[in-house]
Amino acid sequence: MRFCSRSAKTVFLLVLCFLLFLPSMNLSQTQERFPKPDFQSGYTRPDLLTPTPRSQLLEYLDVLVLLVALALATYFAHKLRSRRKLFVLMVFSLIYFGFFRKGCVCSIGAIQNVGYAIFNSGYAVPLTVIIFFILPLVFTLFFGRTFCAAVCPLGAVQDAVVLKPTKVPAWLAEVLGILPYIYLGLAVLFVATGAGFIICQYDPFIGFFRFGASFNMMIFGASILLLGTVVARPYCRFLCPYGVLLNWMSRLSRWHVKITPTECNKCRLCEESCPFGAIKTPNEPRYQGSKEKTVKSLAALLVMLPLFIGGGGWIVSRLDESLSRQHFTVSLAEQILLEERGESTVLTEETKAYRASGKPREELFQEAVSIQEKFRLGGWFLGGFIGLILGLKLLNLSVLRRQLEYDVDTGTCLSCGRCFAYCPFEHVRLGLITPEEAAAQGARDPEAREKNENENV
Amino acid sequence: MKKDRRVKPVNRRDFIRRGLHIFSGITIGGLTGLLFSKSSSEEMVWQLDPNICVQCEKCAVNCVLPHSSVKCVHSYSMCGYCDLCSGYLQPGAKSRDTGAEHQLCPSGAITRTFVEEPYFQYTIDEELCIGCGKCVKGCISFGNGSLYLQNRHDRCLNCNQCSIARLCPSQAWKRVPASRPYILRGDESQRYQKG
Ligand code: SF4
Ligand code: SF4
Ligand code: SF4
Ligand code: SF4
Numbered sequence: 082m083r084f085c086s087r088s089a090k091t092v093f094l095l096v097l098c099f100l101l102f103l104p105s106m107n108l109s110q111t112q113e114r115f116p117k118p119d120f121q122s123g124y125t126r127p128d129l130l131t132p133t134p135r136s137q138l139l140e141y142l143d144v145l146v147l148l149v150a151l152a153l154a155t156y157f158a159h160k161l162r163s164r165r166k167l168f169v170l171m172v173f174s175l176i177y178f179g180f181f182r183k184g185c186v187c188s189i190g191a192i193q194n195v196g197y198a199i200f201n202s203g204y205a206v207p208l209t210v211i212i213f214f215i216l217p218l219v220f221t222l223f224f225g226r227t228f229c230a231a232v233c234p235l236g237a238v239q240d241a242v243v244l245k246p247t248k249v250p251a252w253l254a255e256v257l258g259i260l261p262y263i264y265l266g267l268a269v270l271f272v273a274t275g276a277g278f279i280i281c282q283y284d285p286f287i288g289f290f291r292f293g294a295s296f297n298m299m300i301f302g303a304s305i306l307l308l309g310t311v312v313a314r315p316y317c318r319f320l321c322p323y324g325v326l327l328n329w330m331s332r333l334s335r336w337h338v339k340i341t342p343t344e345c346n347k348c349r350l351c352e353e354s355c356p357f358g359a360i361k362t363p364n365e366p367r368y369q370g371s372k373e374k375t376v377k378s379l380a381a382l383l384v385m386l387p388l389f390i391g392g393g394g395w396i397v398s399r400l401d402e403s404l405s406r407q408h409f410t411v412s413l414a415e416q417i418l419l420e421e422r423g424e425s426t427v428l429t430e431e432t433k434a435y436r437a438s439g440k441p442r443e444e445l446f447q448e449a450v451s452i453q454e455k456f457r458l459g460g461w462f463l464g465g466f467i468g469l470i471l472g473l474k475l476l477n478l479s480v481l482r483r484q485l486e487y488d489v490d491t492g493t494c495l496s497c498g499r500c501f502a503y504c505p506f507e508h509v510r511l512g513l514i515t516p517e518e519a520a521a522q523g524a525r526d527p528e529a530r531e532k533n534e535n536e537n538v
Numbered sequence: 539m540k541k542d543r544r545v546k547p548v549n550r551r552d553f554i555r556r557g558l559h560i561f562s563g564i565t566i567g568g569l570t571g572l573l574f575s576k577s578s579s580e581e582m583v584w585q586l587d588p589n590i591c592v593q594c595e596k597c598a599v600n601c602v603l604p605h606s607s608v609k610c611v612h613s614y615s616m617c618g619y620c621d622l623c624s625g626y627l628q629p630g631a632k633s634r635d636t637g638a639e640h641q642l643c644p645s646g647a648i649t650r651t652f653v654e655e656p657y658f659q660y661t662i663d664e665e666l667c668i669g670c671g672k673c674v675k676g677c678i679s680f681g682n683g684s685l686y687l688q689n690r691h692d693r694c695l696n697c698n699q700c701s702i703a704r705l706c707p708s709q710a711w712k713r714v715p716a717s718r719p720y721i722l723r724g725d726e727s728q729r730y731q732k733g
Contacts, residue, residue: 113682115618122654126614127661129726132692134583134716183695190698195569198576204713205578215570222562278699291695293604333559409709434592434708 140209143178143186147216147232150174154231155224157498158338162507164498170231171240179234184290185281188213188228189235189323193268193278200273217323221330225337229317229327229495236495238286239314242306246313246356254358255474257319262470265322266463274455276408280322313356317495328492337491340500342510345486348522351503352487359494363484378479386472393468398460405449405456414449417442582713584700587721588686590710593671593678597687600702601669607694608669608687608702610647610662615725616684619657625677625685626650626660642672664690684724691719 150170157166178187191214198206217228229236249257268280281287285302288294294302308315317324331337340351340360347363354360405411409431416432419425435445489500501507505519586597586608597608626648628640641648647666651659662685669687677685689702689711703711714721718730 113616113618114680115620115682117616118619118657120654120657124653124659126617127659129611129613129722131720131722131726131729132690134581134691134694134696134719137581137716140581185695185698187698194698195573198573202576204576205580205582206573206576207581208574208577208579209581211570211573211577215566215573218566222559222566277704281697281699282701282704287602291602293602330562333555333562335559430592430594430596430707434594437592438590438708 140186140207143182144209144212144216146177147213150177150232151216151220151228154227154496155220158227158230158496159224159336162338162342162498162501162510164501167231167498171237174232175234175237175241177234178232179238179286179290184234184284184287186210186213187235188217188233189321190278190281190284192265192323192326193272193280196269196272197278201275218326218330221327221334223335225334225491225494225496226327226331227496229324230497234290235284235286235321236314236317238289239306239309239316240497242309243313243356244310247311248353249312249358251358254318255478259467259470259474260319261322261325263467264320265325266466268322270404270456270459270463271407273459274405274408274452276405276452279407285316314495318357318493331494332492334491338489338494338496338498338501340487340489341504341506342501343506345488345504345506346520346522347487348505349487350505350522351500354500354503355489355494356499357493357495357497359490360500361484361488361490363486364481375479375481379476382472382476382479386469386476389468389472390465391468393464393466393471394461395464397464397467398457401453401457401460404460405453408449408452408456410445411449411452414445417445578715581696581716583689583691583696583716583719584694584703584711585689585714585719585721586687586702586706586710587712588674588688588710588723589721590708591671591674591687591706592708592710593675593687594707595670595672596705596707597702598668598670600705602695602697602701603693605693606669606702607689609664609667609690609693610669610671610673610685611688611722612660612662613684613686613722613724613726614659616682616723617660618682618684619653619659620681621656621658623650623658623660623677624680625673627676629676642676644668644670644672648673660685686723688720688722 150173153170154167157163157170178184186209191210194204194206194210195214197204217232220228231237264280268278271277271279283298283301285298285305288299288302289306305316351360352362406415413431413435416425416429417435420428420432505514505522508514509516509519598606601607626642628642645666645668647663647668649661649663651661653659671687674685674687677683700711720730721727722729
């Protein structure tokens with residue numbers, strides 16, 4: 082043991098060193114306290130290895146996979162109308178984007194990078210992230226949400242656990258349908274103020290893709306999946322912020338999948354087939370008489386709309402204090418105040434680190450105040466946005482649109498293709514039955530026949 | 539029936555829809571253009587600035603990976619090759635005994651090898667290093683500061699939002715271009731200066 086030649090002198094020196102350098106801790110990070118040795122023995126210093134990140138080429142491979150998957154999903158949904166093929170593609174996406182790429186880069190999270198780039202001039206958003214954000218939107222603007230059907234890994238993991246979907250009452254679905262708008266608005270507010278990426282922070286499934294997350298997030302993810310066995314795709318329908326954008330695009334889409342490949346004779350066979358409640362059923366033209374009333378309530382709502390927007394803005398801008406606390410700088414400044422006033426006796430790591438950095442107090446507080454102001458201003462926008470959405474929802478509900486056939490609701494339909502096989506005309510298309518047989522199916526259901534007859538009168 | 543649908547005259551609703559469709563297309567196009575003007579063809583990756591880091595030990599536990607992507611690296615160009623390494627030995631260690639109870643590293647990731655009298659080389663085994671920064675604190679406080687933490691990109695998943703960065707008390711983390719993925723000290727800091 083030749084290393085262990087101990088001597089009291091060195092121990093003494095070591096203790097002396099400790100005492101001498103104790104006050105200077107943390108202040109200077111690099112000090113040449115000991116001279117660099119000149120080696121006599123021909124020893125060469127080892128190199129510091131710096132392994133490179135995943136290559137740029139592979140990032141573009143991801144983009145290519147996304148493009149191909151989107152094209153295939155669209156082809157399967159529109160041309161082949163094959164649920165089975167869509168399902169296989171969905172499983173592939175789950176494995177590739179979910180388990181292999183570990184859920185990052187994802188279109189949903191890309192909202193934040195895009196927002197961050199717009200509001201923060203210091204951040205250059207990588208091209209691949211832009212493409213991940215834009216490409217599904219473009220596809221949806223033309224073909225509907227085929228991205229959700231078979232490409233999005235978050236959708237896929239939920240879709241895989243749909244066991245016994247139950248119907249969510251329409252009013253509840255409408256109310257919960259507000260959540261994604263709020264979530265989207267909050268996410269944009271948070272990136273605009275630099276408070277962080279909350280969509281990533283609260284991504285419920287990332288823990289499964291990586292086989293590990295914080296305990297709370299694991300519980301959250303597991304409960305969403307558990308809920309997902311009876312309420313199909315709860316995250317997609319009642320939380321997903323990207324779904325908001327896709328919903329808008331899909332409503333305006335140039336081409337969208339239809340339940341029937343040709344015609345609908347209201348046989349009602351598909352009525353219960355959509356686990357997401359995205360099928361519009363025909364309604365009777367019963368409101369003819371009360372048209373005046375409808376117009377009146379419409380006008381009232383239109384007048385109220387600015388009130389909704391203003392009121393929403395006012396309310397949310399009042400929340401600036403509690404919202405801005407999510408920002409690191411603001412919470413740090415608050416903690417410093419608490420400590421200075423003696424209201425908090427334990428010093429946090431954050432305040433210790435701040436004090437060690439020697440940054441002037443005024444600067445920190447100024448920064449915190451300006452961030453709070455941003456939150457107040459952003460709050461007006463966020464609240465106004467939520468108010469607008471609420472108003473538009475009410476407007477939408479008060480207009481009874483005439484619906485003649487069974488058709489998908491283009492906004493919420495995920496183009497998953499589940500309903501296709503329920504339609505007798507799909508069976509005709511596949512050559513399984515003759516058109517006559519299909520036509521006869523419409524007459525099978527007495528209630529439907531009655532409805533049909535009523536309409537034909 | 540199919541034909542009927544196609545020749546259906548364009549009604550007002552359809553007209554508005556078509557207009558909005560085109561409007562959305564233009565919006566997306568405009569947004570894309572705007573984003574491209576703010577884009578970089580390069581990927582961004584997460585790195586911690588060792589000059590800001592206070593070795594709070596949170597890097598060891600906050601990474602989404604079960605074994606943190608953050609490891610201690612060693613700038614040999616700065617190292618004093620001390621016999622009494624303050625990053626290796628417990629403060630006040632009675633001896634330079636290499637027994638585990640005298641070592642600062644909780645996982646025994648640092649090995650000490652004799653170079654020549656009186657110098658010793660300290661090597662980090664990244665498989666064992668948990669990224670707690672205990673040795674870093676020791677080295678910075680009493681040594682040359684040649685040990686410091688870095689996010690190792692052969693391990694890092696490059697999360698869109700690094701969960702260590704979010705919780706770092708000194709806010710030492712930032713996004714850096716993938717071609718200059720480390721913030722190094724000593725002679726190694728020249729490494730990315732050319733490009
Ligand atoms: S709604 Fe959102 S989470 Fe669901 S599939 Fe679509 S993008 Fe993915
Ligand atoms: S394709 Fe059919 S089953 Fe699937 S979401 Fe749309 S309406 Fe529902
Ligand atoms: S969390 Fe921050 S301060 Fe703590 S060890 Fe990591 S980089 Fe250093
Ligand atoms: S980006 Fe993710 S994997 Fe990398 S250090 Fe941060 S948390 Fe860990």
